[in-house]
Amino acid sequence: DVKVTQSSRYLVKRTGEKVFLECVQDMDHENMFWYRQDPGLGLRLIYFSYDVKMKEKGDIPEGYSVSREKKERFSLILESASTNQTSMYLCASSFSDLVTNTEAFFGQGTRLTVV
Amino acid sequence: DAKTTQPPSMDCAEGRAANLPCNHSTISGNEYVYWYRQIHSQGPQYIIHGLKNNETNEMASLIITEDRKSSTLILPHATLRDTAVYYCIVRVGWGSDMRFGAGTRLTVKP
Numbered sequence: 001d002v003k004v005t006q007s008s009r010y011l012v013k014r015t016g017e018k019v020f021l022e023c024v025q026d027m028d029h030e031n032m033f034w035y036r037q038d039p040g041l042g043l044r045l046i047y048f049s050y051d052v053k054m055k056e057k058g059d060i061p062e063g064y065s066v067s068r069e070k071k072e073r074f075s076l077i078l079e080s081a082s083t084n085q086t087s088m089y090l091c092a093s094s095f096s097d098l099v100t101n102t103e104a105f106f107g108q109g110t111r112l113t114v115v
Numbered sequence: 116d117a118k119t120t121q122p123p124s125m126d127c128a129e130g131r132a133a134n135l136p137c138n139h140s141t142i143s144g145n146e147y148v149y150w151y152r153q154i155h156s157q158g159p160q161y162i163i164h165g166l167k168n169n170e171t172n173e174m175a176s177l178i179i180t181e182d183r184k185s186s187t188l189i190l191p192h193a194t195l196r197d198t199a200v201y202y203c204i205v206r207v208g209w210g211s212d213m214r215f216g217a218g219t220r221l222t223v224k225p
Contacts, residue, residue, distance in 0.1 A: 004158075031211075031213075033212075033213055035215070040217065041217060042200075042202070042215050042216055042217035042218050043159070043202070043215035044215075045212060045213070045214050045215070048212050048213070050211075056212065058212060058214070059214065090158055090159075092158070092159075092213070094213070096211075103161030103164075104151075104159075104161065104213060105158075105161075106158025106159050106160070107158055108157065108158055109156075109157075109158055
């Protein structure tokens with residue numbers, strides 16, 4: 001079974017802390033994605049990566065950075081957590097070749113609360 | 116911004132077909148249409164995708180209009196377990212992002 005594993009299911013951090021959210025996939029996928037999900041807003045893309053050390057901004061990158069040093073791992077970093085970053089964070093991965101390898105797989109999410 | 120437009124909510128009677136529309140009027144020739152759904156508290160799950168031909172799998176059918184500007188996801192016999200938020204997205208291939216909109220909340224009623 002394909003697995004996308006997020007390091008924590010629930011996380012509580014203090015305002016101003018540096019926060020690391022880790023995502024690991026075991027299918028040798030090129031693409032990896034980070035989203036946040038808030039009520040009524042659907043999934044919003046924060047960053048994505050299509051290769052090791054490559055990253056692209058999504059729609060809401062402000063306040064976040066990412067790291068992809070190895071193909072299987074994509075980290076989301078909150079440099080200085082703020083209360084408006086309280087949210088559900090979802091990681092996903094997929095192959096690049098959408099013709100033959102189609103679907104993206106999602107992790108179960110990390111519910112982050114910043115207090 | 117998401118490249119697709121979907122109604123925010125829909126209801127369907129159990130056992131009936133659920134037809135979920137999606138507008139993607141700015142789709143380009145190399146973009147595929149994908150559908151995912153998200154059941155409460157879980158990560159989204161892939162349903163089906165297509166380029167220009169209609170597609171069917173064990174979960175659903177996808178009907179794409181000839182001009183490719185809209186599509187419809189069909190769940191032929193909806194069950195209560197199909198209650199979820201359904202997302203329609205468009206993607207190209209290598210190096211592409213994957214942007215979701217707010218989706219359609221489908222409620223299947225007994």
